[in-house]
Amino acid sequence: MAVQRLSPPSAWRIVLPGCLLLVVLSSCHRARPVIAVIPRTAGNTLWEGEHAGAALVAHEKGLGIYYNAPTREDDLSSQLGIIEKALDRGCNGIILSPVEALPVRTTIRRAIEGGVPTVIVGTDLGIPAGKNLAYVLNDEVAGGELAARRVARILDGKGSIAIVGISSQLTSTAIRERSLETVLAKEFPDIHVTDRRLGLPTVPQEQQVAEELVSKENPVNAIVALSEASTRGAYYALVEFNRIGKIKLVGFDQDLLEPVRSGGIDSIILQNTYGMGRRAMEIMYGQLHGAPPVPRATLQPVLLTRDNIDSTQVRQMLTLVWWYDE
Numbered sequence: 001m002a003v004q005r006l007s008p009p010s011a012w013r014i015v016l017p018g019c020l021l022l023v024v025l026s027s028c029h030r031a032r033p034v035i036a037v038i039p040r041t042a043g044n045t046l047w048e049g050e051h052a053g054a055a056l057v058a059h060e061k062g063l064g065i066y067y068n069a070p071t072r073e074d075d076l077s078s079q080l081g082i083i084e085k086a087l088d089r090g091c092n093g094i095i096l097s098p099v100e101a102l103p104v105r106t107t108i109r110r111a112i113e114g115g116v117p118t119v120i121v122g123t124d125l126g127i128p129a130g131k132n133l134a135y136v137l138n139d140e141v142a143g144g145e146l147a148a149r150r151v152a153r154i155l156d157g158k159g160s161i162a163i164v165g166i167s168s169q170l171t172s173t174a175i176r177e178r179s180l181e182t183v184l185a186k187e188f189p190d191i192h193v194t195d196r197r198l199g200l201p202t203v204p205q206e207q208q209v210a211e212e213l214v215s216k217e218n219p220v221n222a223i224v225a226l227s228e229a230s231t232r233g234a235y236y237a238l239v240e241f242n243r244i245g246k247i248k249l250v251g252f253d254q255d256l257l258e259p260v261r262s263g264g265i266d267s268i269i270l271q272n273t274y275g276m277g278r279r280a281m282e283i284m285y286g287q288l289h290g291a292p293p294v295p296r297a298t299l300q301p302v303l304l305t306r307d308n309i310d311s312t313q314v315r316q317m318l319t320l321v322w323w324y325d326e
Helices: 045-061 076-088 102-113 140-154 171-187 203-214 228-240 258-262 273-288 312-318
Strands: 002-005 034-038 064-067 093-096 118-121 133-138 159-166 191-198 222-225 248-252 267-270 296-299 302-305 322-325
Touching: 034 045, 034 076, 034 273, 045 064, 045 273, 045 312, 076 093, 076 102, 093 102, 093 273, 102 118, 118 273, 133 140, 133 273, 140 171, 140 222, 140 248, 140 267, 159 171, 159 203, 159 228, 171 191, 191 203, 203 222, 203 228, 222 228, 228 248, 267 312, 273 296, 273 312, 302 312
Parallel strands: 034 064, 034 093, 093 118, 118 133, 133 296, 159 191, 159 222, 222 248, 248 267
Antiparallel strands: 002 322, 267 302
16 A cells, blocks of 8 residues: 655645544554544644644554544643543553643653653653653744744834733743744844733634734734734734734744735744654654654744745645545
């Protein structure tokens, strides 16, 4: 059975891989090893990319997948329940993208102490990597640097900005924010951060935060949104108050591509979640077969702009067109 991966010749599209490849397993007790893949949320291009990458490697290596996820990115209790269910069913390994870092530590410690290989994708839990625990991370420092230099470029090195979507629950977002501010302070002293807002769970809540910022009599010159929800919320606020083009928006983790084409969103810093899913499953396969531990792998983000939105690199990160040829 060969695997074919095709790129459409002209217009590219996104196909949710769960519809093409996987039948969610009713039980993890199978003759072949079964890996639980648990992203932050389902039906989202960002995390479906991880799903696709993990699924393709699992097929190549003869592994099964139990795929399940919360329907909302803020649904911590559901994610914890899914992890517990996977462990109770005897899954042979877990690949997890946590909704929050701190609350999942106890459950993950239970897994690794019980000998279940675990790969954490997207954020550091604060538990040291070891025999049964590895991390596959986005380079958040590089992401913050990309955002800082993009803001400096579009503002010609001077102006005021707001940072929204700062999370106290995920180390990844906190690292983005620190990296962004470090580069601005060191390289662009005439750009001032005048507002910093903590991230909220839903897009409507983030939109309310952004509306407060953009409706001021003297609003900021640009907004940097550190999460998918805050990027969407900020974009909707700019549309609502007719500030498109007047206030620049640099976001993270977003899959709204048309506003990038039109200029409503200046740019997006993208995680390569497809590559992260592939690497996570490769590490998992190695763990199951006694390979030397790979404690940490880091992938580079990409700055998506109107100029490179149709580039081969971006297509590979966002276009999930693949199937099996019997």
